[in-house]
Amino acid sequence: MSKIVVFTGESFKGRTADFKNNVRDLEERGFNNVISSLKVIGAPWVAYDDKNFAGKQRVFQEGEYATLEDKGRFSSLKMIIDDLDNPEIQLFEHLHYQGRSVTLRRETNLHDIDFSDTVSSHKVKGGVWVLYEHVNRQGSQLISFPGEEIPSYFPLSFNDELNPMTLMLLMPCSTFELQEI
Incomplete structure (x- = not known):
């Protein structure tokens, strides 16, 4: 199962939450503009600076990201579930x-x-x-x-x-x- 695990502190510290579905507004989940590190399991995710999948974007592949250069900016998250065949x-x-x-x-x-x-x-x-x-x-x-x-x-x-x-x-x-x- 694909998911993204977010942390309020660098190096996977601080408050944490697991998301298995898209999140249009991280403020409703208590994680708006506070994500400082994250882990992606399975499918890639896109983090957006604004809610409702708007604003600047950053894609995260499967892996661990202990420090984010754009930490504290994300307001929505979207899992990439699109068909990747026939690009x-x-x-x-x-x-x-x-x-x-x-x-x-x-x-x-x-x-x-x-x-x-x-x-x-x-x-x-x-x-x-x-x-x-x-x-x-x-x-x-x-x-x-x-x-x-x-x-x-x-x-x-x-x-x-x-x-x-x-x-x-x-x-x-x-x-x-x-x-x-």
């Missing part, structure tokens, strides 16, 4: 799905296909994708789910920010490990 994302150079486009079915170094620093919108047909603000999987994350369409990265402060090696695909496997390029 496909279409990236567009301009807003509202205009300009050059590329369709990807696996994790790709955008620099290798002359598409880094140009993406402004996308459509996800399958799989769960994590897009990063900076190179080497650094900076803010944007997690996109099957059927999701993002016509503009401007409201997300993400426009033209996808650098080489920043598009990651969560793959269907028993431990939900990430595929490396």
Whole structure:
């Protein structure tokens, strides 16, 4: 069974709670803006800065996270239960799905296909994708789910920010490990 265990202190100390289902508002559970460490068992989870799965996002794979650089910011949690088979994302150079486009079915170094620093919108047909603000999987994350369409990265402060090696695909496997390029 998949779950996330959260702690108010670093190194798995302080108050704790186990969640096996999505939590739209951590304030109702007494854990709003206080999570400092966590453990993920099974499926990956997404932590959001705002309630109702809004605001900045961060994905957590199965494992233990004794210290979080963004501790004390999370207000909602969502387990990734989407079908990870048949991944496909279409990236567009301009807003509202205009300009050059590329369709990807696996994790790709955008620099290798002359598409880094140009993406402004996308459509996800399958799989769960994590897009990063900076190179080497650094900076803010944007997690996109099957059927999701993002016509503009401007409201997300993400426009033209996808650098080489920043598009990651969560793959269907028993431990939900990430595929490396």
